[in-house]
Amino acid sequence: MADQRLVTTIAQARARRKQLDGAWGVVPTMGALHAGHLSLVERARAENDHLAVTIFVNPAQFAAGGDLDKYPRTLERDLALLEPYAVDLVFAPANAEIYPPDFQTYVNVEKIAQPLEGAMRPGHFRGVATVVAKLFNILQPDRAYFGQKDAQQVAVIQQMTRDLNLPVEIVVGATQREPDGLALSSRNVYLAPAERQAAPILYRALCAARDAFQRGERDGANLRAAMRATLQTEPRAEVEYVSAADPRTLAELDALQDEVLLSMAVRIGATRLIDNFLLRE
Ligand code: AMP
Secondary structure (H helix, E strand, O other): OOOOOEEOOHHHHHHHHHHOOOOEEEEEEOOOOOHHHHHHHHHHHHHOOEEEEEEOOOHHHOOOOOOOOOOOOOHHHHHHHHHHHOOOEEEOOOHHHHOOOOOOOOOOOOHHHOOOHHHHOOOHHHHHHHHHHHHHHHHOOOEEEEEHHHHHHHHHHHHHHHHOOOOOEEEEEOOOEOOOOOEOOHHHHHOOHHHHHHOOHHHHHHHHHHHHHHOOOOEHHHHHHHHHHHHOOOOOEEEEEEEEEOOOOOOEOOEOOOEEEEEEEEEEOOEEEEEEEEEEO
16 A cells, blocks of 8 residues: 555654654554554644654564464554544554664663563563664654553653653553443454453453442552452453552552552453553542
8 A cells, every 4th residue: 555654664754754843742553453542643633743653563572472473463454544633654664674683772661660561471561661762762752642551551651751861741541441341452352252241340340449449448458359359250250460559659559548550460261451440539
């Protein structure tokens, strides 16, 4: 498909970036776009003069034996979905453009990347931080847009941006959901029909803990127990972790103050789903 906005090399992306003065927003994605991605695109479009969307299934953030090979790749469809947003630059590089054979420099964010997803997916955030730092350097955006759906990813990127004095504002968009509460995810296509029916159990578990918080529950262990109790009602749900943590440090909380990040990773069949609520009093 001959598309003026679609570029695949770093040189082309830099040239396009240089052509257009004014504020640039970027939405980094792995493609297989859905309404969650598009909500970020819409916001970035409204808040900037120019808009870049990146589509790159980043091998560095997948574990060996993970779902890298079967991750959905739907570039033609993605470009069609982006059409209404008048994107100024779609950057969809090949692996070798981002990771040439002699590549050897990685960004390691330390403490905040260690618990939760970091504990379950060793090396994941090293891959995320590295590719995001590279995309920031290639595209030099004024603002970059990320989804609250990946709460720890947001925390890691904010930490990296502060620590490395990257001149970009990190903007966080709300999690977009199906009508039954399931958070939109490119991985939802892996769910067989019966699994898809079971998947909103994550949302319901988060709601149960949120309701307890709103009734005044301030014991972190009780909120974790409330999430587990709901998840246990679904035989297809296999819990990896449930967490009620300090949103600033991601440390598990016992006595809650005014803020808590409820989060979980749950396997439904072979598909690993994550979700979270950020609660503020
Ligand atoms: P991904 O393509 O999965 O790497 O996601 C690209 C961006 O979209 C990330 O910042 C995600 O957090 C965000 N995102 C993914 N799913 C959702 C969702 N359901 N609602 C809002 N943002 C999302």
